[in-house]
Amino acid sequence: MSNLLALVPLLPAAFALGWWTSRRIAAHRSGAEVSELSSDYFRGLNYLLNEEQDKAIEVFLRLAEYNRDTVETHLALGNLFRRRGEVEQAIRLHQHLVSRPGLSDEMKTVALLELGEDYMRAGLLDRAEALFSDLVAMDAHAPSALRHLVAIYQHERDWHKAIEHARRLEVMTGEDEAPMIAQFYCELADRARQHGAHGEARDYLDKAFECQPDCVRAFMLTGRLQSENGHHDDAVNAYEAAVNADSAFTPDILPPLLNSYARSQQMARAEGFLRDMLGRYHGVSPVLALTDLYRKRDGERAAIDFLTAQLRQRPSVRGLMALIDSTMDKIEGEARENFLILRDLTRKLLEGxxxxxxxxxxxxxxxxxxxxxxxxxxxxxxxxxxxxxx
Ligand SMILES: [Zn+2]
Structure with missing residues (x-):
């Protein structure tokens, strides 16, 4: 039963193939030939339904020898195999198709693209790369081949080649790949930074900004680079620019930004920026940062008053957690026990x-x-x- 259920998604496609093949065969052949081809076809289908894919392939390949119009049928079948994870079968089928004499250039390109996808699915990235590179060199159906190559170079973290091919893709399709290319430059910048090559990292960041002037990741990396070099004023500028470029990333930007405010002794500027954020950003991170700032500057009472007022306007489990932590020291006895349970539950809720x-x-x-x-x-x-x- 489970075998049968697994084949259910196959059925519409298989019957469509059958209808198409029979129709084409009937249009071209006659008499005994038609009945022989039809019986071959049903034998193949039967093998397919019984999960005897090797035998099914033999039959379908024999059908292909009889009838040169069955290319689409083979492409559909190969695609089906790949989708079902039967990559070896898909490769065999597509390789056979590619090697078939008399195949039109257009169909050969389609079959090669399919074969390249089989290789990618099978993890044979070097073979896929070689195949797609040949296709690009031949200038055949190049946009898909280029897209696959960009994906392969990303997977291999070969950012220079990824950039080169993404640019070629831009020229070929007219589509804007600049935000993606900016990310590739950020990858290069971050790698250089990790190796201590800060000058090189800055050059890559310049290129990222050329691609995308409001690249939030490039601002964040600039901030990190400045901070690592002890230039905390410049780090503050970069991190604030990152928040302004895309405030969605505020929870990730605030911790290093707060550190840079502290290092450059600009806590008044920190308060101003965070206060301004309350009006235009609805998350809880700036509230928690301000609570901390008020605790250090004005004491626990002022911090709790501010946090309580804010939580009424923007309910938040992380805010509640901060409130419990702040209040804990002032409570004793049974109430404290209950608070400990509440804190534990809240922490578990956030963990999951x-x-x-x-x-x-x-x-x-x-x-x-x-x-x-x-x-x-x-x-x-x-x-x-x-x-x-x-
Ligand atoms: Zn996703």
């Missing part, structure tokens, strides 16, 4: 929570990624706003 989500595919994550691990889009993973998160 995804703090980030991809706006494209819905992937949830506890930590931030610039490239979505699931759909591979850039800058789509953002902090979640809501009572239990930001």
């Amino acid at each position: 929570q995804a703090m980030y989500r991809c706006s494209r595919c819905g992937f949830g994550a506890k930590a931030h990624h610039w490239q979505c691990p699931s759909c591979k889009s850039w800058s789509t993973i953002r902090p979640i706003h809501g009572v239990a998160s930001e």
Whole structure:
């Protein structure tokens, strides 16, 4: 039964293939030939339905020898195999198709693109790269081949080649790839920074800004670079620019920004900036930062008053947690025990929570990624706003 259920998604496509093949065969052949081809076809379909894919492929390949019009059928079947994870079968089928004499250039290109996708799915990235590079060199159906190459170079973290091919893609399609290319430059900048090559990192950041003047990641990296060099005034400028470029990233930007305010002794500027944020940003991070600032400057009472007033306007579990922590010291006896339970529950609630989500595919994550691990889009993973998160 489970075998049968697994095949259910196959059926419409398989019958469509059958209808198409029979129709084409009937149009071209006659009499005994038609009945032989039809019986071959049904034998192949039967093997397919019984999960005897090797035998099915033999039959379908034999059909292809008889009839040169079955290219689309083969492409559809190969695609089906790949989608079902039967990558070896898909590769065999597409390789056979590619090597077939008399195939039109257009169909050969399509078959090669399919074969390249099979290789990618099988993890044979070097073979896929070689195949797509040949296609690009031949100038055949190049946009898809270029897109695949950009994906391969991202996977291999070869950012220079990724940039080169993304630029070629831009020229070919006229589509704007600048935000993605800016991310590639940020990757290079961050790598240089980690190796202590700060001058090189700054050059890459300049290139990122050339691609995307409001690139929030490039501002954040600039801030980090300045801070690591002890230039905390400049770090503050860069981090504030990052918040202004895209306030969605505030929860990630505030901790290093607050550190730079403190290091450059600009706490009045910090208060002004955070106060200003309260009016235009609805998350809880600036509230928590201001609470901390007031605690250090004006004492616990002032901090709790500010936090309580803010939480009435923007309910937040993280805010509640901060309130419990602040209040804890003032409580004794049974009430304190109850508060401990409440704090424990609140902490557990926050622990199980995804703090980030991809706006494209819905992937949830506890930590931030610039490239979505699931759909591979850039800058789509953002902090979640809501009572239990930001
Ligand atoms: Zn995604």
